[in-house]
Amino acid sequence: MPELPEAERARQQIERALGREIVAVDDTDTYVSRPHAPGEIAAALVGRKLVSAHRRGKFLWVETDDDGPDLGLHLGMAGRIVVDEPPAPGNWDRFVLEFADGGRLALRDKRRLGRAVLEPDYSHVGPDAAEVGRDEFRARVGRGGAPLKARLLDQGVIAGVGNLLADEALWRARLSPRLAAGSLSVEQLDALRRAVRAATRDAIKLGGAHTGRLIPHRERGGVCPRCGGALARDTIGGRTTYWCPRCQPD
DNA sequence: AGCATTGTTTCACA
DNA sequence: TTGTGAAACAATGC
Numbered sequence A: 001m002p003e004l005p006e007a008e009r010a011r012q013q014i015e016r017a018l019g020r021e022i023v024a025v026d027d028t029d030t031y032v033s034r035p036h037a038p039g040e041i042a043a044a045l046v047g048r049k050l051v052s053a054h055r056r057g058k059f060l061w062v063e064t065d066d067d068g069p070d071l072g073l074h075l076g077m078a079g080r081i082v083v084d085e086p087p088a089p090g091n092w093d094r095f096v097l098e099f100a101d102g103g104r105l106a107l108r109d110k111r112r113l114g115r116a117v118l119e120p121d122y123s124h125v126g127p128d129a130a131e132v133g134r135d136e137f138r139a140r141v142g143r144g145g146a147p148l149k150a151r152l153l154d155q156g157v158i159a160g161v162g163n164l165l166a167d168e169a170l171w172r173a174r175l176s177p178r179l180a181a182g183s184l185s186v187e188q189l190d191a192l193r194r195a196v197r198a199a200t201r202d203a204i205k206l207g208g209a210h211t212g213r214l215i216p217h218r219e220r221g222g223v224c225p226r227c228g229g230a231l232a233r234d235t236i237g238g239r240t241t242y243w244c245p246r247c248q249p250d
Numbered sequence B: 001a002g003c004a005t006t007g008t009t010t011c012a013c014a
Numbered sequence C: 001t002t003g004t005g006a007a008a009c010a011a012t013g014c
Helices: A004-015 A041-044 A133-143 A148-153 A164-175 A186-206
Strands: A022-024 A050-056 A060-062 A071-074 A078-084 A093-099 A102-111 A113-120 A232-236 A241-242
Touching: A004 A050, A004 A060, A004 A078, A022 A041, A041 A113, A041 A241, A071 A241, A102 A232, A133 A148, A148 A241, A164 A186, A164 A241
Parallel strands: none
Antiparallel strands: A022 A093, A050 A060, A060 A071, A071 A113, A078 A102, A093 A102, A232 A241
16 A cells, blocks of 8 residues: 555554553564564663654654654555554554553554664655655756656655556656656656646545556556556566556657 | 565665 | 666565
């Protein structure tokens, strides 16, 4: 599920858990909590409270009281944050905080590509895709020989755009995912920035990256919801990509 | 059975 | 050294 809109929803869920005393931590999934040993995160957090929840792109972090460590969270490919819900079957709650009031916060993740880590290093993460300014977008996205789609997916360039949001934004901006990022005009880059921001805002409002206009048509045999032409499908930037060759010519 | 998956990191190679 | 692309990671669903 998770792209920027889902991560923002997760951040809002974390805010419901602020100010409560942590009485227990389940950090026994050594893959999700790598490189920490079991009990390490627990020892650092028990007795503390979460005080604020932050996000850049898909990367989340939570500040703790006094001089406590930050807790970094990432939803991976299939994770979400649930607060005050009973435990999921099948050990899908890969990382859990239990609070003094009986409530709990869990990283619920059918796969195990989510992440919980102390003092996360997000220094390599670019500016948030929903906040990035015009000049910064031009400078960061509009360079390099990689395909535009790959550039958008690079979280170090701008953060938060995933596979679905990238296809949606490129379709809205009428730009081919195959164009070399460095070959775009400033007008094209500005149009792309508007499309990224609008697609992101709409997705947050409507409930997720899967709510985009193009998304229901991202399947074999799908047609462009704008012109009705057959969509193209290929692997670009390592991900399956759908686009309209007529609306988004190379 | 085989393949794809809304993500990130690491590694090989130019 | 820098940039790019493929593979690995884990588990599930079609």
